[in-house]
Amino acid sequence: xxxxxxxxxxxAMRRTLSEKSWGYVLAAPAFILVGCLALAPxxxxxxxxxxxxxxxxxxxxxxxxxxxxxxxxxxxxWAACRTxxxxxxxxxxxELVLGLGLALLxxxxxxxxxxxxRIAQVVTILPWAVPTVVSAQIWLWLYxxxxxxxxxxxxxxxVVAASVDWLADPDWAIHAAIAMDVWKTTPFAALLLLAGLxxxxxxxxxxxxxxxxxxxxxxxxITLPLLMPIILITLVFRTxxxxxxxxxxxxxxxxxxxxxxxxxxxxxxxxxxQSLQFGYGSALATAMFVIAAALSTMYLLLLRRHLRxxx
Amino acid sequence: xTARGWLIVWAxxxxxxxxxxxxxxxxxxxxxxxHGRLSGDGEALSGLLREFEQRFPGVVVREELLxxxxxxxxxxxxxNLDGGSAPFDLLGVDTIWVQEFAKAGWLSSLDDILxxxxxxxxxxxxxxxxxxxxxxxxxxxxxxxxxxxxxxxLLERHGLDPPRTWPELVRAAKLVLDAERDGRLxxxxxxxxxxxxxxxxxxxxxxxxxxxxxxxxxxxxEAGLRFLREAISxxxxxxxxxSMADEESTRLMFGDGRALFMRNxxxxxxxxxREGSPVRDKIGMAPLPSFPGQAGAPVLGGWLLAIPQNSPxxxxxxxxxxxxxxxxxxxxIAMDLGYNPTRRALYAEQSLLKVRPLLKDLYPIFxxxxxxxxxxxxxxxxxxxxxxxxxxxxxxxxxxxxxxxVRSQAERLLPKSAFPSKAKES
Numbered sequence: 001x002x003x004x005x006x007x008x009x010x011x012a013m014r015r016t017l018s019e020k021s022w023g024y025v026l027a028a029p030a031f032i033l034v035g036c037l038a039l040a041p042x043x044x045x046x047x048x049x050x051x052x053x054x055x056x057x058x059x060x061x062x063x064x065x066x067x068x069x070x071x072x073x074x075x076x077x078w079a080a081c082r083t084x085x086x087x088x089x090x091x092x093x094x095e096l097v098l099g100l101g102l103a104l105l106x107x108x109x110x111x112x113x114x115x116x117x118r119i120a121q122v123v124t125i126l127p128w129a130v131p132t133v134v135s136a137q138i139w140l141w142l143y144x145x146x147x148x149x150x151x152x153x154x155x156x157x158x159v160v161a162a163s164v165d166w167l168a169d170p171d172w173a174i175h176a177a178i179a180m181d182v183w184k185t186t187p188f189a190a191l192l193l194l195a196g197l198x199x200x201x202x203x204x205x206x207x208x209x210x211x212x213x214x215x216x217x218x219x220x221x222i223t224l225p226l227l228m229p230i231i232l233i234t235l236v237f238r239t240x241x242x243x244x245x246x247x248x249x250x251x252x253x254x255x256x257x258x259x260x261x262x263x264x265x266x267x268x269x270x271x272x273x274q275s276l277q278f279g280y281g282s283a284l285a286t287a288m289f290v291i292a293a294a295l296s297t298m299y300l301l302l303l304r305r306h307l308r309x310x311x
Numbered sequence: 312x313t314a315r316g317w318l319i320v321w322a323x324x325x326x327x328x329x330x331x332x333x334x335x336x337x338x339x340x341x342x343x344x345x346h347g348r349l350s351g352d353g354e355a356l357s358g359l360l361r362e363f364e365q366r367f368p369g370v371v372v373r374e375e376l377l378x379x380x381x382x383x384x385x386x387x388x389x390x391n392l393d394g395g396s397a398p399f400d401l402l403g404v405d406t407i408w409v410q411e412f413a414k415a416g417w418l419s420s421l422d423d424i425l426x427x428x429x430x431x432x433x434x435x436x437x438x439x440x441x442x443x444x445x446x447x448x449x450x451x452x453x454x455x456x457x458x459x460x461x462x463x464x465l466l467e468r469h470g471l472d473p474p475r476t477w478p479e480l481v482r483a484a485k486l487v488l489d490a491e492r493d494g495r496l497x498x499x500x501x502x503x504x505x506x507x508x509x510x511x512x513x514x515x516x517x518x519x520x521x522x523x524x525x526x527x528x529x530x531x532x533e534a535g536l537r538f539l540r541e542a543i544s545x546x547x548x549x550x551x552x553x554s555m556a557d558e559e560s561t562r563l564m565f566g567d568g569r570a571l572f573m574r575n576x577x578x579x580x581x582x583x584x585r586e587g588s589p590v591r592d593k594i595g596m597a598p599l600p601s602f603p604g605q606a607g608a609p610v611l612g613g614w615l616l617a618i619p620q621n622s623p624x625x626x627x628x629x630x631x632x633x634x635x636x637x638x639x640x641x642x643x644i645a646m647d648l649g650y651n652p653t654r655r656a657l658y659a660e661q662s663l664l665k666v667r668p669l670l671k672d673l674y675p676i677f678x679x680x681x682x683x684x685x686x687x688x689x690x691x692x693x694x695x696x697x698x699x700x701x702x703x704x705x706x707x708x709x710x711x712x713x714x715x716x717v718r719s720q721a722e723r724l725l726p727k728s729a730f731p732s733k734a735k736e737s
Contacts, residue, residue: 055393056415056687076698145552146495146569168554170705256505257554258707259698273386275691276411 042289049282056276067283077284079259080267081291087174087249087263088242088295091181095238096231098182099189104223106190107197128187136251139180143167143252167253170260177249177261184248185241189234196230197223232303236296243292264288340627342372345388346403346614348379350578355647363634370627381405381507385690392417397619400628404449404617406440406682407507407689412617413443414687419618420446424629425636433636433653436611440682448617450636451653453644455612456680457515457599458673460565460573460583464593465491473597477519477538480572480600484548487571498548500561501574503539505701508557510693511610512574513539513700514683515599519607524696525684525721529714536703536710544706554705566590574599576612580669581649596669598676611680613653645670651677688725695720 017025052063071077106124110117127135142150145163154160166176200223208218246265249255255262255270265288272281349356360372377384385408391397392412404412412418425447430438437451459480461473465487474480484498502508510524516538517524522531542549556564558575562582565573568589573579577596584591601607616635618628634640641652646666651673657663658674683689696717702708708716 055389056411058416165550165552165555168551168705170707253555254504254506255698256701257503257705258702259505260705260707262698270694273389274382275694276389277691 045282045285045289048278049286051279053278054276055278063279067280068287070280071283071287076259076262076267077264077287080262080264081287083174083261084243084245084263084265084288084291087178087181087245088239090175091178091185092235092238092242094178094182095186095189096234098186099234100193100231102186102190103193103197106194110194124190125187127184128191130184132184132247133251135184136180136248139176139183140167140252143176168257170256170258173253173257173261177252180252181242181245181248185238189238192234192237193227193230196227200226228306229303232299232306236299239295239299240292243295244288264291339369339371340624342370342401342624342627342631343375343399344372344401344631345375345377345399347377347381347384349648349650350379355643358647359635359640359643363631366634367627367630370630372631375399388412388417392619395621397622400618400622400624401631402617402619403452403614406437406611406613406615407693409441409449409615409617410443410685410687411690413446413448417620418448419620419622419625420448421450421618421629421632422447424632425450432655434655434677434680436677436680436682437613437615437653440611440685441615443687449615450617450632452614452616452635453650454653454677454680455576455578455651456673456676457511457574457609457612458577458676459597459599460575460579461595461597462568462571462590462593463595465571466595473595474572474600476603477516477600478603481542481546481548484571485546488548495569497550497564497570498546499542499572499574500549500556500564500570501553502557502561503549503553503701503704504555504557505697506557507693507697509700509704510683510696511612513696515574515607515610518681519599519601519605521602521605523684524700524714524717525692526718529718533710533714536700536713539700540703540706540710543704551705554701568593577651577669577673578649596672598679608679608681609676611682613651686725691724692721695724 049067050062050064051060052066053060102124106117106121109120130138142148143166145151145165145168148163150166151160151163155163164172166172204222204226205218208222213221244265245263246269249261249263250266250269253261255266264284268281268284268288271277271284344360357374360374364370364372377387384403385405388402388404388408391399392415397417404418409418430447433451434454436456437454438447441447441449441451459473466473466483469483469487469490471483471486474483480499488496488498501512503512513536514524517532517535520531520535520538522528522535524532543551543553552560558579561570561573562575562579564570565575565579566583566588580594580596582588583594599607599609616632618625618632622628636653638654638656641654641657642660642663644650645652645657645663649667651670652658655674655678658670664671684692686692699708699713699716699720703710703713
């Protein structure tokens with residue numbers, strides 16, 4: 001609690017503690033919590049990544065950058081990087097575009113409150129509320145070549161003559177995973193963007209209408225620029241998640257077939273927990289962390305520039 | 312106990328001063344038995360444990376279940392055993408972990424619990440898998456091995472016998488598929504997903520060609536891998552969906568009457584023969600085929616029981632292991648749980664064979680079952696090989712490319728001394 005100014009003169013407060021120090025004291029629990037829960041494990045993983053630690057060999061020694069040098073010559077690592085980036089770029093782009101469309105629709109619907117608008121909002125968010133492992137299992141059934149719904153619909157519509165085995169074909173499998181991710185997280189993007197849309201002052205649109213601006217011009221000149229900070233924040237959230245994608249792909253394909261869907265986190269998981277190479281696995285996890293951090297820093301820099309340009 | 316007494320117990324347990332599993336009553340020894348969820352009737356095992364408690368008063372067994380997934384269990388054990396003080400006294404281990412855990416110093420040697428003279432009473436495979444540097448680290452709990460399921464009705468209709476060789480299987484599958492003209496029928500299904508199950512299949516096929524994935528003759532090994540791919544691409548007897556198939560999806564397909572042959576573990580039999588199953592009484596089981604002139608060996612599966620190193624309750628845990636691997640407990644596991652016992656004598660017991668006639672067919676298969684390479688580095692080896700073999704199955708890599716990668720990984724992963732000559736057995 002900040003001492004109430006009425007009960008203590010400014011001079012008295014300065015005598016005990018300056019306002020700035022008080023600020024530190026009050027923020028200390030939060031710092032300690034974040035330190036224990038986030039920073040300490042990160043530091044431990046970094047430390048581990050500089051060691052060879054193979055419990056079954058009773059090896060536990062400091063090796064400096066050896067694990068990282070091994071990464072550079074590890075084809076499986078580079079393949080996982082490519083798969084992860086491909087997954088990230090494609091899924092995040094589609095999610096953003098669809099999410100924006102969905103947000104605009106919902107915004108239009110919810111401008112006048114009605115039961116149907118509320119239902120629409122709830123239905124939209126449902127896929128996001130389902131745990132990823134569960135939705136991956138659902139999609140596993142949808143993709144099933146013999147009794148899966150997707151193949152049934154495509155056959156009925158005459159798009160395909162025979163069932164396509166989406167997950168068994170290495171070229172299709174990664175796209176099947178992307179489609180599932182898009183289904184699941186587009187609502188999240190839409191929700192963030194909807195909040196941004198609600199913050200755009202309505203009179204700007206009215207003024208633009210009076211000036212004779214059409215829908216597209218209003219979207220391009222008002223909505224998009226004012227929404228840009230939220231779009232960038234959405235991109236940060238989604239990119240971080242997509243770079244670390246694990247459960248969606250792991251349940252659908254386990255990284256196969258032919259390693260076509262092995263993302264960095266799946267490779268790190270297998271290295272850490274299945275073959276128990278703790279040092280090398282931590283190096284993989286750190287590489288993933290660096291990629292995610294680099295991408296989000298890029299977005300944040302863009303965001304800062306944008307905020308400076310549009311006061 | 313008074314309210315104050317409970318408060319002290321609570322405070323001790325909250326602050327971690329009390330070991331988990333320690334009971335406030337000093338008289339009873341509580342054994343924590345950690346194992347994966349068993350399919351079938353879990354009550355049957357609990358009944359056995361209660362029987363043990365009656366026989367050894369003062370010992371209480373508490374079961375703590377892990378998910379059925381082998382990967383998850385491995386992860387749990389690796390993290391808890393590495394710390395040095397495991398929160399359990401007895402654990403179920405997969406055949407492929409014993410070497411690794413023993414090498415890491417996580418398990419207590421059980422040489423005094425099962426004397427060498429008694430070891431012949433069990434099948435040789437699990438004993439071999441549990442022996443590390445001459446010492447035994449786990450006792451066989453139940454056993455598994457890869458087998459071939461076939462549709463007896465379809466083979467009979469076309470005047471065919473169960474195949475003994477892979478070329479015979481291909482011929483039979485093509486003949487039946489051509490004659491039946493059923494678009495939904497597949498010839499031969501197996502586990503081709505990128506996971507441990509694929510390595511089991513590959514090791515079996517390679518062995519049946521006198522080869523091994525990680526060492527030995529390259530040409531034979533390549534030919535074995537090529538057979539897996541060609542079953543899909545050339546012979547057309549295996550659907551592409553094999554590249555995503557695990558045990559359950561193949562079992563469901565075969566159980567739905569949509570496959571002529573299936574490679575799987577014996578567990579599927581009871582499910583396929585269930586009331587209402589479309590293939591009930593239409594199926595048979597045989598040893599896996601091999602290439603002409605070669606003797607194959609199915610991959611050994613199953614679970615063993617072990618005790619963590621430095622367990623303070625080793626004596627009581629040892630008694631429980633002896634009890635669970637005794638003739639009478641093994642009989643119960645076979646009768647009530649439907650698992651396959653590890654004691655050979657039971658396979659000649661008429662009363663048991665009357666309830667589970669299949670055991671008679673399984674006996675020679677279990678005798679011939681061989682562990683996957685017996686090395687502490689097996690999981691890393693398998694892990695590195697899975698993407699390569701999977702790439703062959705879907706046609707992304709040639710057998711030669713994949714084998715080159717598998718062999719060079721083995722060299723990179725393993726110190727030269729790490730590969731005992733035993734890994735070369737066929």
